[in-house]
Structure formats: C-alpha cells, structure tokens
Amino acid sequence: MLWSDAIKALAAQTLVDGPDFEVKNFAAADLLSDILATSKEDFVILTGQTSPQAIRTAVAVGALGVIIVRGKQVLPESINVARNYGIPLAATQLKMFESCVTLGGLLWSSPSSKN
Amino acid sequence: MEFSFVEELVHRLKVFQAMATNVVTVSPENSLRDAQITMREARVSGIPVVKDNIMVGIVTIEDIIQALDHGYIEEPIDRWMTRDVVTVEPNWPLSRAMSILDRTRFGRLPVLDEDGRLCGVITPESILRALLTELNRLLARDEKSEVTIETLESEALRLRFEIEAGDYDRAGLASVQLKRELASRGVEPALQRRVAIATHEAETNLIIHSTSGGTIIADLEPESIRLTVTDDGPGIDDIEQAMQPGYSTASDFIRSLGFGAGMGLPNIKRCADHFEFKSKPGLGTRLNLRFDLKPRSATGQVQPADAIPSL
Structure with a gap:
C-alpha cells in the first residue's frame, strides 16, 4: 500500500510531509529496543513513543516513515529531527491495536503487497 | 518504583555541582554578636565556624535567638556553637544530600572534602539553582553530538x-x-x-x-x-x-x-x-x-x- 493510503485509513495528521512511497510492512512497538532488533524491509514504524530518540531509532533502522499512535502530543523537537533526516511523520488518534487491525486489513487485502 | 526525570537528575548530579561555594564563615573566637551581624549582612540563617581552614562547628539563627533571650550574645561562638554537624561529601549524589535535608529538616549541609576542609554548602536554594541550570543546559542543546x-x-x-x-x-x-x-x-x-x-x-x-x-x-x-x-x-x-x-x-x-x-x-x-x-x-x-x-x-x-x- 502507499504511505498516503495508510495515513488516510488511520485519519492521521501529517506532521512531516514527503513524496509518497510504497509500504510493504509495519513494525509496531513502544520499545525502541524491539524496533532496533527488527529485520523488516520497506517498513513504517507504529509507536507510542513521541521522543526525538524514537525518530532517531527509526532513522537508524532505515524505516520509511513513523506513525505515532494514541493521539499523543508529539514534541516539536521530534518533528524537527524527522524533518532534518527527511523521514515522514504522522500522528493518529487510534490506539495501537486499532491502528494495527486497520492497516493489517488493508495490507493483506492488497495483492501487490502480500508478504 | 517509578523514576521521574527530576529524580534521575538529582541522582546523576553530584553534591559539588549543586553547592554554593561563596560561603561566609566565622571563627570560633568571634562573638555571637559578630555572627549575628555577619548573618544579617550575608542574608543567611546559619554560618559554618572555621579554624585554620577546618570546620569546627556551625552557628544558626536559633543559636542567636537563644543567646539574645538569655543574655550571652557577647560571648565567644566557641562556647555555644553546635559541634556535631551533619556534613556531606562533594562526590555524593545530590539525591543523598537531599534525603538528609529532608530527614533532618536542617536548612543547610556543609560540604567537606576528605581533609575536612569546607568547600561549600548545600541549601534548598542552591539545589533549586543547580536543577534549573541543568534543565536549561539540557533544553538548550541542539541536535549535535x-x-x-x-x-x-x-x-x-x-x-x-x-x-x-x-x-x-x-x-x-x-x-x-x-x-x-x-x-x-x-x-x-x-x-x-x-x-x-x-x-x-x-x-x-x-x-x-x-x-x-x-x-x-x-x-x-x-x-x-x-x-x-x-x-x-x-x-x-x-x-x-x-x-x-x-x-x-x-x-x-x-x-x-x-x-x-x-x-x-x-x-x-x-x-x-x-x-x-x-x-x-x-x-x-x-x-x-x-x-x-x-x-x-x-x-x-x-x-x-x-x-x-x-x-
């Protein structure tokens, strides 16, 4: 699916914009340690962590974008880091589980990105 | 136990980073009257008593009030000061000094180095100043390592x-x-x-x-x-x-x-x-x-x- 499809499905607010791209997978975790241990490719991170550290972790593991769940207030500093490293950032009001269910439904119904 | 950011901060900061170093002192031969005047001028409520660079006691505003009440304000400090002073060391975590302040309800804790020399005083004001300075430093840092x-x-x-x-x-x-x-x-x-x-x-x-x-x-x-x-x-x-x-x-x-x-x-x-x-x-x-x-x-x-x- 496209990043823009994910944003639309989650009714997420875009905080840092960029050119649209294909998402093949998602990594959902609040533990940055878990995110650092993932071996996924072409993926977007779903997390409840709003700190600049979370964004840097996303950069380190080569995530294509970050979506912050549970309607948490994102620190301006985090938005700056995302902009600085060119990583798209969005925030949704949906809880982690609801976000995963929504995206899973989309991801696995679309034949092009079945994994 | 849950640690707040400030708790983590006071654990990380050392006593010497949070103490006041411009400490006013008196010597044991001075009178309590001298101590009273020094306290008023320096706007402090307690003064370490120092002899040959070594702290030998402390005199506080309560001692002065007692002295005024009982008419011995002109007597030497040596006779009336508190000798058994609770002190802290410069390399202790600040949290340790804070829990002593909290437990004893003292207004100040002299900081002594290993030779017993007075190098500063910890007070609630000095702690607050150190915390604000540290928070400012953390907030002002930019995205550079x-x-x-x-x-x-x-x-x-x-x-x-x-x-x-x-x-x-x-x-x-x-x-x-x-x-x-x-x-x-x-x-x-x-x-x-x-x-x-x-x-x-x-x-x-x-x-x-x-x-x-x-x-x-x-x-x-x-x-x-x-x-x-x-x-x-x-x-x-x-x-x-x-x-x-x-x-x-x-x-x-x-x-x-x-x-x-x-x-x-x-x-x-x-x-x-x-x-x-x-x-x-x-x-x-x-x-x-x-x-x-x-x-x-x-x-x-x-x-x-x-x-x-x-x-």
Missing part, C-alpha cells in the same frame, strides 16, 4: 563520538550522524543500517550503564568499517549473562523511554561481521566490531537473529 573527524595515516577516515553518561536526550545521535556520513560515502543501505543499529545499541549502553560516559570510534577503511567502543567503568561481571537476550539492569525510568530491554549486545553481535567484547569490573568495557564492505550474503541485508525476539 560531540563528533570529530580526522584522516588517519592509513587514509582511513576516523569519526570519534564522545558519549555522556545519563544523556538520554541524545540517545541515537551518534548513530544517525554516522549513518548519514556512510550514506554520503556511498556505503550501501543494508550495511549503513547494520552499522547504525550497532552504533545505536552501543551508545545507548554507554548512556545508561557507563560511569563517566565513553567513546565510539568509527574507522572507515577501504575494505571494512571498524567500530571501537570504550568506557572506563563500571565493567561487567558476568559477560555471558549480559549477552543473554532480555537480561538487563536498566531502571524503570530508562525502560519508560523505551530502552533497556536487554537486547543490546545480542543485537550488536547480530549486525557485525566480527564481534569482540571485553569487560572487567572496575576497569571498563571495550567492544571491537568490524563490518565488511563486501556483503556477507547475497543481499547483504540484516539477518533475522534466532536468539532475539524480533518484530
């Missing part, structure tokens, strides 16, 4: 990152800066990612566990990238245990930031082509990593690790 770049004789490029202990705010900064540097030099993305993950784990370890921070050196050589991570303490007792996925000694505060899940070392090992880890309690820890520029598999991608619960 202490990185130096030099070219070695072997023509390898050396990046050196100094990592501060307890500097959670900047966790991951060395990692993303190194990754950016690798990208600008045309290192392939999968290798960039492996190096960045290992660096991230290593710098987080230094921030959380090292006594006084540490150094990450990245040497960009023609055939490989070498990472050397060093600190001088506290060192690890049981290396085998530290290598166990999920084993961690991190506090709840650190876990609340999303770190400290105990997967750092196994994750570093997974990413590197060569992994060497040495540690001795009391001496420190040294990590030598090598990443080969030729991909280790057909794709060169990060391999899923059997030992690590992966997303």
Whole structure:
C-alpha cells in the first residue's frame, strides 16, 4: 500500500510531509529496543513513543516513515529531527491495536503487497 | 518504583555541582554578636565556624535567638556553637544530600572534602539553582553530538563520538550522524543500517550503564568499517549473562523511554561481521566490531537473529 493510503485509513495528521512511497510492512512497538532488533524491509514504524530518540531509532533502522499512535502530543523537537533526516511523520488518534487491525486489513487485502 | 526525570537528575548530579561555594564563615573566637551581624549582612540563617581552614562547628539563627533571650550574645561562638554537624561529601549524589535535608529538616549541609576542609554548602536554594541550570543546559542543546573527524595515516577516515553518561536526550545521535556520513560515502543501505543499529545499541549502553560516559570510534577503511567502543567503568561481571537476550539492569525510568530491554549486545553481535567484547569490573568495557564492505550474503541485508525476539 502507499504511505498516503495508510495515513488516510488511520485519519492521521501529517506532521512531516514527503513524496509518497510504497509500504510493504509495519513494525509496531513502544520499545525502541524491539524496533532496533527488527529485520523488516520497506517498513513504517507504529509507536507510542513521541521522543526525538524514537525518530532517531527509526532513522537508524532505515524505516520509511513513523506513525505515532494514541493521539499523543508529539514534541516539536521530534518533528524537527524527522524533518532534518527527511523521514515522514504522522500522528493518529487510534490506539495501537486499532491502528494495527486497520492497516493489517488493508495490507493483506492488497495483492501487490502480500508478504 | 517509578523514576521521574527530576529524580534521575538529582541522582546523576553530584553534591559539588549543586553547592554554593561563596560561603561566609566565622571563627570560633568571634562573638555571637559578630555572627549575628555577619548573618544579617550575608542574608543567611546559619554560618559554618572555621579554624585554620577546618570546620569546627556551625552557628544558626536559633543559636542567636537563644543567646539574645538569655543574655550571652557577647560571648565567644566557641562556647555555644553546635559541634556535631551533619556534613556531606562533594562526590555524593545530590539525591543523598537531599534525603538528609529532608530527614533532618536542617536548612543547610556543609560540604567537606576528605581533609575536612569546607568547600561549600548545600541549601534548598542552591539545589533549586543547580536543577534549573541543568534543565536549561539540557533544553538548550541542539541536535549535535560531540563528533570529530580526522584522516588517519592509513587514509582511513576516523569519526570519534564522545558519549555522556545519563544523556538520554541524545540517545541515537551518534548513530544517525554516522549513518548519514556512510550514506554520503556511498556505503550501501543494508550495511549503513547494520552499522547504525550497532552504533545505536552501543551508545545507548554507554548512556545508561557507563560511569563517566565513553567513546565510539568509527574507522572507515577501504575494505571494512571498524567500530571501537570504550568506557572506563563500571565493567561487567558476568559477560555471558549480559549477552543473554532480555537480561538487563536498566531502571524503570530508562525502560519508560523505551530502552533497556536487554537486547543490546545480542543485537550488536547480530549486525557485525566480527564481534569482540571485553569487560572487567572496575576497569571498563571495550567492544571491537568490524563490518565488511563486501556483503556477507547475497543481499547483504540484516539477518533475522534466532536468539532475539524480533518484530
């Protein structure tokens, strides 16, 4: 699916914009340690962590974008880091589980990105 | 127990960083009247009594009130001062001094060095000032880490990152800066990612566990990238245990930031082509990593690790 499809499905607010791209997978975790241990490719991170550290972790593991769940207030500093490293950032009001269910439904119904 | 940010801060700050150093003192031969005048002029409620640079007692506003009440205000301080003074040491964590203040309800704690010389005083005001200064410093820092770049004789490029202990705010900064540097030099993305993950784990370890921070050196050589991570303490007792996925000694505060899940070392090992880890309690820890520029598999991608619960 496209990043823009994910944003639309989650009714997420875009905080840092960029050119649209294909998402093949998602990594959902609040533990940055878990995110650092993932071996996924072409993926977007779903997390409840709003700190600049979370964004840097996303950069380190080569995530294509970050979506912050549970309607948490994102620190301006985090938005700056995302902009600085060119990583798209969005925030949704949906809880982690609801976000995963929504995206899973989309991801696995679309034949092009079945994994 | 849950640790708030301020609790973590007062644990990290040392007494000498939070004490007032321009301390007004009196000598034991002075009269209590002299002490009263000095206190009024300096606007303090207690004064250390010092003889030959050594603190011999303390006189407080309560002593002065008693002296005025009972008519001995002109007598020497020596006769009426408190000799059994609760003191603190400059290298104690500030939290320790704060709990003494809290328990004793004293208004001040003299700070004595190992020779008994007075080097400062801890008061609620000095603590507040130190906390505000530290918060300001943390907020004012920008997105830069202490990185130096030099070219070695072997023509390898050396990046050196100094990592501060307890500097959670900047966790991951060395990692993303190194990754950016690798990208600008045309290192392939999968290798960039492996190096960045290992660096991230290593710098987080230094921030959380090292006594006084540490150094990450990245040497960009023609055939490989070498990472050397060093600190001088506290060192690890049981290396085998530290290598166990999920084993961690991190506090709840650190876990609340999303770190400290105990997967750092196994994750570093997974990413590197060569992994060497040495540690001795009391001496420190040294990590030598090598990443080969030729991909280790057909794709060169990060391999899923059997030992690590992966997303």
